[in-house]
Amino acid sequence: MVTLGKYRYIVVEGPIGVGKTSLAHRISDYLDTRLLLEEPTENPFLEKFYSDIPRYALPTQLFFLFQRNNQLQSLVKMDMFSQVVISDFLLDKDQLFAKLTLNDAEY
Numbered sequence: 001m002v003t004l005g006k007y008r009y010i011v012v013e014g015p016i017g018v019g020k021t022s023l024a025h026r027i028s029d030y031l032d033t034r035l036l037l038e039e040p041t042e043n044p045f046l047e048k049f050y051s052d053i054p055r056y057a058l059p060t061q062l063f064f065l066f067q068r069n070n071q072l073q074s075l076v077k078m079d080m081f082s083q084v085v086i087s088d089f090l091l092d093k094d095q096l097f098a099k100l101t102l103n104d105a106e107y
Contacts, residue, residue, distance in 0.1 A: 008083075011090045024088040033084040036071055043067070057101035065094050 010033075012024045021037055028035040040046055043063045049056040068091055075085060098107055 009085050009087065011087045013088075013090045013093065020088040024086050028086040031084060031086070033086050036075065036085050036087040036089075038064075038087075038089040039067060040064075053101060054103070057103075058106045061094065061098050061102065064097075068094065 010027070012020045012027070014020050024035060024037065027033075043060060045056050045060040045063055049060040068089060072091065
């Protein structure tokens with residue numbers, strides 16, 4: 001049996017399309033943990049973002065930020081530390097995304 005000790009929130013992070021979600025699923029299945037996944041298909045701005053980054057960077061960023069915040073809030077309400085959670089996103093990455101895609105006024 002694998003024990004994680006003090007580790008309660010484990011994130012698989014990396015660039016788009018490298019298999020973060022697949023790896024998070026496998027780890028979660030192996031360790032029998034809760035799974036918290038990014039939901040890019042729910043972001044109505046994402047497709048437009050890829051065709052016009054300057055125009056859609058801010059709404060894309062805000063949608064993901066609010067979505068992730070809501071997901072993490074739900075964990076806090078359920079006592080995040082009562083079980084191990086495996087995730088395919090890191091909230092701290094939002095600031096990096098914002099810095100790279102938003103103009104100075106938006107940032």
